[in-house]
Amino acid sequence: xxxxxxxxxxxxxxxxxxxLDACLNSILSQAVxxxxxxxxxxxxxxxxxxxxxxxxxxxPQQLKVVEDERGNLGMNGNYTAVLSETSAPLVMxxxxxxxWLPGKLQISVDAMRKAQEQFGEETPILVCTDATVVDNxxxxxxxxxxxxxxxxxxxxxxxxxxxxxxAALTSTILxxxxxxxxxxxxPERACPDWWLALVACAFGRVVYLPDPTVLYxxxxxxxxxxxxxxxxxxxxxxATKAKERVKFLIRQNSGQARAFHERYGKEMPRxxxxxxxxxxxxxFDGWLTKRYKILRYGLWFASPVKxxxxxxxx
Numbered sequence: 088x089x090x091x092x093x094x095x096x097x098x099x100x101x102x103x104x105x106x107l108d109a110c111l112n113s114i115l116s117q118a119v120x121x122x123x124x125x126x127x128x129x130x131x132x133x134x135x136x137x138x139x140x141x142x143x144x145x146x147p148q149q150l151k152v153v154e155d156e157r158g159n160l161g162m163n164g165n166y167t168a169v170l171s172e173t174s175a176p177l178v179m180x181x182x183x184x185x186x187w188l189p190g191k192l193q194i195s196v197d198a199m200r201k202a203q204e205q206f207g208e209e210t211p212i213l214v215c216t217d218a219t220v221v222d223n224x225x226x227x228x229x230x231x232x233x234x235x236x237x238x239x240x241x242x243x244x245x246x247x248x249x250x251x252x253x254a255a256l257t258s259t260i261l262x263x264x265x266x267x268x269x270x271x272x273x274p275e276r277a278c279p280d281w282w283l284a285l286v287a288c289a290f291g292r293v294v295y296l297p298d299p300t301v302l303y304x305x306x307x308x309x310x311x312x313x314x315x316x317x318x319x320x321x322x323x324x325x326a327t328k329a330k331e332r333v334k335f336l337i338r339q340n341s342g343q344a345r346a347f348h349e350r351y352g353k354e355m356p357r358x359x360x361x362x363x364x365x366x367x368x369x370x371f372d373g374w375l376t377k378r379y380k381i382l383r384y385g386l387w388f389a390s391p392v393k394x395x396x397x398x399x400x401x
Contacts, residue, residue, distance in 0.1 A: 093121040094192065094261075095173035096181055099165040100126055103183035104133040106304065111142055113187040115149060122192065125172050126183075127153035129165040135183075166279040167272040176264050180280065184304045185258040186225070191216075191300035195261040202294045203263065211266035211291030213284055215243075215255040216300040223306040232256055232303055237390035240295040246288050246355075247362040250344055251386045252393075255284040255293065258301045266291060274350075276342030285347055289355060333400040334370075337377075341370035362386065377401050 096114055100107070114124060128136040136152075143150045153172050160168055170178065177199060179192060198214045206212065217240075218232040229235035233254055242248035243255065257280040262270075270286040273279050287293045344366035352360050362384040369377060369386075378398065380386060388394050 093175040094119065094123075094177045094179060094196065095175040096122065096124045096179045097166070097169045097173055098124055098126040098181050098183055099129065099162070099169045100131065100135050100139065100183045101129040101162070101165065102131045102133050102135060102308065104131070104135045104138055106184040107135060107138050107142075109186055110181065110183045111150075114181065115146070116189070117187065117192045119192050119196075121175075123149055123151060123175070125151045125153065125169055127155075127165060127169045127172070129161070130159040161275070163273045163275055163277060163279060170267060170271060170273075173267070178262050178264075178267060180260045180262070180283075181258045181301075184306065184308075185218075186302040186304070187258075188219075188300050188302065192261075194296065194298070194300060195259075198294050198296055199261055199263060202292060206292050208263075209265050211269050211287050212263050212294065213255065213266055213287035213291075214261040214294045214296065215284070216259040216296040216298060218256050218259055218301045218303040219299045221302045221304055223304060225302060225304070228305060231299065233297075237388070237393060239389035240297070242389060243284060243293040243295055244288055246285075246359045247385050248387075248389075249281075249285055249288050249293075250362060250366045251340060252388055253278075253281040253284050254295065255280050256301075256303060258303060260284075262287070274343075274346035276339075276346050278339070278343065281343065282347075285343075286351075289347075289351060289359070329396060330400045333396060336397075337401060338370045340366060341368065344369075374401075 126139055128139060139152045143152045177196065195214050199212060202212045219227060220229040220232050220235050221227055233240060238252055238254035240254045260280055260283065262283055266283065266287055269290055270283050273282050284293055344363050348363045348367045352363060355363060365380040365384045366386055369380060388397065
């Protein structure tokens with residue numbers, strides 16, 4: 088295989104002992120020169136840290152375990168800590184419960200090279216791909232994450248669309264150093280993959296590749312929820328549960344938009360800043376104001392099913 092630029096793989100961990108070996112084997116089997124995994128365990132209650140130390144003892148040049156006295160930082164704090172420890176010009180993200188497919192890294196690096204040639208090496212760039220959704224036993228749930236969540240990757244470079252939802256999945260993401268310098272630290276109320284995509288969309292470029300490059304594992308310990316409206320309109324027949332999900336989604340989007348506006352609002356073009364400001368206060372708005380903002384600023388999902396639920400239950 089052709090040697091690629093030096094690449095760090097950022098892998099924050101927490102209670103990941105059950106999946107760690109499979110994940111690391113899939114990463115290290117990529118056989119790419121100059122690749123290193125950088126990881127930090129966030130005070131796991133299982134054997135994650137012990138497993139990481141064993142891997143580091145066997146492969147000290149390919150695995151760096153960050154051990155410090157900062158304690159449990161939470162998901163976003165741990166992501167920021169690990170990403171801050173990387174030094175390579177390109178950084179791949181991964182969650183320890185997912186599995187890389189053969190050739191994943193080369194495919195993403197090739198796409199990053201082309202994007203940097205087109206948009207400039209100083210441009211913040213994020214490359215992401217589709218994924219195959221599997222259960223804890225690796226049985227396929229969906230052969231396409233994009234279809235499973237009903238997202239449109241074509242919206243990844245339209246800022247007001249990416250405020251509402253994002254098709255960039257953590258373990259498929261490759262970023263360059265200019266993007267990390269722009270995006271870190273990741274705020275507490277943001278989603279790490281979504282936050283990086285927002286920054287790339289606002290100040291650089293997002294590149295989407297349609298082929299799956301990872302097995303995205305779904306299991307009871309996942310931090311993210313299954314897609315709303317996954318079972319169609321029948322989901323909304325359970326009104327209380329569906330309304331709770333929509334409210335959670337609004338709080339998540341609103342909090343992230345608020346954090347983004349506080350940090351970058353003055354740098355944004357006026358139309359994007361106005362849409363961002365509208366989304367930032369959505370969780371506090373009344374019934375009529377919410378619907379006005381959704382219509383006025385185009386804060387729509389790609390899926391009609393999601394939009395129906397949003398309008399009915401927001």
